[in-house]
Amino acid sequence: MIEHSYLIVLLPLLSALTIFFFGRSLPLKGAVLGICTLGITLIHSLGIFSILLQNPSYITEISIPWFRFGIHQTEFGFLIDGLSALMLVVVTSVSFLVHVYSLGYMKDDPRFKRYYAYLSFFTFAMLLLVVANNFLQMFIGWELVGLASYLLIGFWFEKTSASNAGRKAFITTKVGDIGFFLGILSLFSLLGTLNFAQVQGRIEEGLISANTAGIIALLLFCGAMGKSAQVPLHVWLPDAMEGPTPVSALIHAATMVAAGVYMVARSYFLFQHGPFSLEIIAWVGMLTAFLAATMALVATDIKRVLAFSTVSQLGYMILSMGVGGRAEGMFHLTTHAFFKALLFLGAGSVIHATHTNNIEEMGGLSKKMKLTFIAFTSAWLAISGIWPFAGFFSKDGILEATLNSNNSFLFWCATFVAFLTAFYMTRLYLLVFITEPRDKEIYNHAHESPKSMTIPLLVLALLSLVAGFLLEHSVPLLLSSQVLPPNVHASSAHTYPHWLVPAISSAAALLGIFLSYLIYWLKAVSAEKIASTFSWPYRLLLKKYNFDEFYIYCIIKPADWLAQKLALFDYHIFDQLGVDGIGFLTVKLSQIHDWFDQNIIDNLVDIWGKLSLLGSSILRKFQTGLVQNYILFILFGFGLLMVWQLKINFIELLR
Amino acid sequence: MVSLHHYLVLSAILLIIGIYGVITRRNIIGILMSIEIIFNATNINLVAFNHYFYPRALWGQGFAIFVITLAAAEAVVGLSLVLAIYRNLKTLYVERINILKG
Numbered sequence: 001m002i003e004h005s006y007l008i009v010l011l012p013l014l015s016a017l018t019i020f021f022f023g024r025s026l027p028l029k030g031a032v033l034g035i036c037t038l039g040i041t042l043i044h045s046l047g048i049f050s051i052l053l054q055n056p057s058y059i060t061e062i063s064i065p066w067f068r069f070g071i072h073q074t075e076f077g078f079l080i081d082g083l084s085a086l087m088l089v090v091v092t093s094v095s096f097l098v099h100v101y102s103l104g105y106m107k108d109d110p111r112f113k114r115y116y117a118y119l120s121f122f123t124f125a126m127l128l129l130v131v132a133n134n135f136l137q138m139f140i141g142w143e144l145v146g147l148a149s150y151l152l153i154g155f156w157f158e159k160t161s162a163s164n165a166g167r168k169a170f171i172t173t174k175v176g177d178i179g180f181f182l183g184i185l186s187l188f189s190l191l192g193t194l195n196f197a198q199v200q201g202r203i204e205e206g207l208i209s210a211n212t213a214g215i216i217a218l219l220l221f222c223g224a225m226g227k228s229a230q231v232p233l234h235v236w237l238p239d240a241m242e243g244p245t246p247v248s249a250l251i252h253a254a255t256m257v258a259a260g261v262y263m264v265a266r267s268y269f270l271f272q273h274g275p276f277s278l279e280i281i282a283w284v285g286m287l288t289a290f291l292a293a294t295m296a297l298v299a300t301d302i303k304r305v306l307a308f309s310t311v312s313q314l315g316y317m318i319l320s321m322g323v324g325g326r327a328e329g330m331f332h333l334t335t336h337a338f339f340k341a342l343l344f345l346g347a348g349s350v351i352h353a354t355h356t357n358n359i360e361e362m363g364g365l366s367k368k369m370k371l372t373f374i375a376f377t378s379a380w381l382a383i384s385g386i387w388p389f390a391g392f393f394s395k396d397g398i399l400e401a402t403l404n405s406n407n408s409f410l411f412w413c414a415t416f417v418a419f420l421t422a423f424y425m426t427r428l429y430l431l432v433f434i435t436e437p438r439d440k441e442i443y444n445h446a447h448e449s450p451k452s453m454t455i456p457l458l459v460l461a462l463l464s465l466v467a468g469f470l471l472e473h474s475v476p477l478l479l480s481s482q483v484l485p486p487n488v489h490a491s492s493a494h495t496y497p498h499w500l501v502p503a504i505s506s507a508a509a510l511l512g513i514f515l516s517y518l519i520y521w522l523k524a525v526s527a528e529k530i531a532s533t534f535s536w537p538y539r540l541l542l543k544k545y546n547f548d549e550f551y552i553y554c555i556i557k558p559a560d561w562l563a564q565k566l567a568l569f570d571y572h573i574f575d576q577l578g579v580d581g582i583g584f585l586t587v588k589l590s591q592i593h594d595w596f597d598q599n600i601i602d603n604l605v606d607i608w609g610k611l612s613l614l615g616s617s618i619l620r621k622f623q624t625g626l627v628q629n630y631i632l633f634i635l636f637g638f639g640l641l642m643v644w645q646l647k648i649n650f651i652e653l654l655r
Numbered sequence: 656m657v658s659l660h661h662y663l664v665l666s667a668i669l670l671i672i673g674i675y676g677v678i679t680r681r682n683i684i685g686i687l688m689s690i691e692i693i694f695n696a697t698n699i700n701l702v703a704f705n706h707y708f709y710p711r712a713l714w715g716q717g718f719a720i721f722v723i724t725l726a727a728a729e730a731v732v733g734l735s736l737v738l739a740i741y742r743n744l745k746t747l748y749v750e751r752i753n754i755l756k757g
Binding site for chain 2: 626627628632635
C-alpha cells in the first residue's frame with residue numbers, strides 16, 4: 001500500500017485533467033469523477049495512516065533522480081512518514097468532504113465543471129507538497145497550491161473585488177515565497193542537497209553554524225508567513241473570502257494555509273539548530289494570534305470572522321512550533337482543519353440559505369436549519385476549547401508547551417487569545433443562530449440546505465467531537481517516529497500540577513463564552529455602548545489595524561509613483577528620444593537612399609534598357625523575313641571575306 | 656586548246672547567273688530553277704578539276720552524278736512544297752508568303 005503512495009498524488013492530477021478536458025461529457029460534469037477519485041485517495045491515505053500508527057518507524061522514501069548540477073543531485077520523490085501520513089489524512093478527508101459539499105453549494109454555477117477541475121488540481125498540488133521528500137519539490141507544490149488558490153479566490157471573476165482579492169493573495173504570498181526560495185537556494189549552496197534526510201544529516205554533522213541555520217530557517221519561515229498568513233503578511237486571507245465558501249473551507253482554513261505550519265514542522269531540525277529562530281517565530285505567532293483575534297471581535301461578515309479566526313489559530317500553531325511544541329502544533333493543525341472546515345461549511349450553508357454574509361442581518365436560524373445548527377454547535381464548542389471537543393485537547397497541548405518553555409508572558413497571551421477566541425465565536429454563534437431574527441424577510445426565506453451539504457457537515461461535526469480523543473496520543477507517537485530528534489522540551493520536568501493548564505484554558509473559554517452571552521444574549525451591556533466608549537480602539541479594529549492602509553501608503557503608492565515616473569522617463573527618453581529618434585533617422589536615411597536609388601541606380605538600369613532598345617531598333621531592320629535579302633547579306637559577307645583573303649594574297653604577290 | 660580556266664570561267668558565269676536568279680526572282684519556281692543552275696555550275700567545276708588534275712580517276716564525275724540525283728530529289732520536294740503553298744495561299748510570290756511574320 002505504501003509502495004503505491006504515488007497514486008495518492010497522481011489520481012487527483014488525472015482527475016483534474018480529465019474533468020478539465022472532458023468534464024462536459026462526464027456524469028454531473030465531472031463532479032462524480034472528482035468525488036470518486038478523492039474517495040479512493042482518502043481510503044488509501046487512511047490505510048497508510050493506520051500502517052504508520054501501528055509501526056511509527058516505518059518510513060518509506062521512494063525517489064527518482066530528477067536532474068543534477070555537477071555532483072549535486074536533485075530528486076523527485078515521495079516520503080511517507082508519520083508527519084506526511086497525518087497530513088495526507090487531513091488533506092484528503094477535508095478535500096473529499098468539500099468535494100461532496102460543493103455538489104449542493106455550486107449546483108447552479110455556470111462554471112461548475114471548471115470548479116471541480118480546480119478543486120482536484122488543488123488537492124493534487126497540496127498532496128505533492130505533503131509527500132515531497134525534498135525542498136524543491138515542496139516548493140513546486142507550494143507554488144501550485146498558490147496558483148490553485150488564486151484561481152479559486154478569483155473564481156467569480158466577474159466581481160472586481162474577487163479578482164482583486166485573487167491577485168492580492170497571490171502577490172502577498174509571493175513576497176514570502178521569495179524568502180522561502182532564498183532559503184532553499186542557501187541550503188543547496190551550503191549543503192549541496194535538498195533532500196530532507198540528507199539536509200538533516202549534514203546539519204547534524206555540523207556543516208553549518210547555528211547562526212547560519214537560524215537565518216536559513218527564518219528565510220524558510222518567510223514562506224510560511226506568506227502562506228500561513230502570519231503578521232505582517234496576513235492581509236490577503238480576509239480578502240480571500242471572496243472565493244466560494246467551500247473553497248475557503250478547504251484552502252483558506254484547513255489545508256493550504258496550514259502548509260506553512262507543515263513546512264516548519266518538516267524542517268524543524270533547522271529551527272532547532274538555530275534556536276533564536278524558534279524564539280522569533282514564537283513571537284510572530286503570538287502577535288498574529290492576538291491581532292487576528294482582536295480583529296475578529298468586530299467583524300460583521302460571517303466569513304471574515306472565520307478568516308480572522310483562522311489567522312489567529314494559525315498564529316497559535318506557529319507559536320506552538322516556536323516554543324518547541326512541534327507535535328502539539330501539528331495536532332492543533334489537524335483538529336483545526338476539521339472544526340474550521342466545519343465552521344466554514346456551516347457558514348456556507350447559512351449563506352446558501354440567507355444570501356447574505358452579514359451576521360447583523362441573520363439571527364434565529366437554529367429553528368430553520370436544525371442540522372447546520374447542530375454541526376455548527378459542535379464546531380463552536382471545539383474552537384472555543386470546551387471538553388470533550390477536539391479544540392480542547394490541541395489548544396491545551398499548545399498552552400502546556402508554551403508554559404513549558406518558561407516564558408510566562410507568552411503563556412498568558414496565549415490564554416488571553418483563547419479567551420478572545422471563545423468570546424468572538426460565541427458572538428458569531430449567538431448572532432447567527434440564537435438571537436431573535438433581525439431581518440424578517442431573510443429569516444422567512446431561510447431553509448435547510450440539501451443532503452449533499454448537510455451530510456459532510458455532520459461527518460465533520462463528528463470528527464470535531466472525537467478527533468481530540470482519537471489523536472491526542474497518536475500524533476506525538478507519529479511525530480516521534482520522525483527522522484527528527486525528539487522534542488527538546490518534551491522531557492522538561494513539570495513544576496506545576498498537570499490539571500493546571502486544562503483548568504486555566506477551560507476557565508478562559510468559559511469566561512469568554514459567558515461574557516459574550518452577557519453582551520449578546522442578556523444584553524446586560526450593550527455592544528454599541530462598548531463600541532462608542534472605546535471608539536478609538538473600535539475603529540482601529542474595524543480598520544484591521546490599518547495594515548492595508550499602511551501597505552497602500554508605504555508600498556503601493558510609492559511603487560505606483562515610481563512606476564509613473566519611470567513610465568514618463570520611459571516615454572520621454574526611451575520612446576521619444578530613443579525609439580522615435582532612431583525611427584526618424586531611419587526615415588531620413590531611407591529618403592536619401594530612395595533618391596539615390598531612383599536617380600542613380602534606376603537610371604543606370606534604364607540606360608542599359610534604352611541601349612538595347614536602340615540597338616535592336618537598328619538591328620531589326622535587317623530581319624526582313626525575305627530569304628533573298630539574307631542571301632544578299634551572305635553574299636555581301638562572302639564578298640568581304642574574299643576581299644580580305646585576296647588582300648593578303650596581294651601582299652604576298654607584291655613581295 | 657580548251658584549258659581549265661575556260662571551264663572555271665563558264666562555271667563562275669553560271670554561278671553568278673544562278674545567284675542573281677535566286678536573289679531577284681519573286682516566283683518560287685524561278686528561284687528553284689536558279690538553284691538548279693547553281694548546282695550545274697558546281698558540277699562543271701567538279702568534272703573539270705577531276706579531268707585536269709586526276710585524269711585517270713572518276714571521283715569528280717561520280718560526285719557530279721550524286722549531286723544531280725540530289726538535285727532531282729530536291730526538285731521533287733521543292734515542287735511538292737510549291738504545290739502545297741499554292742493550294743493554300745493561291746500565290747507563289749515570296750513577298751506574300753509571310754504568314755509566320757508577327
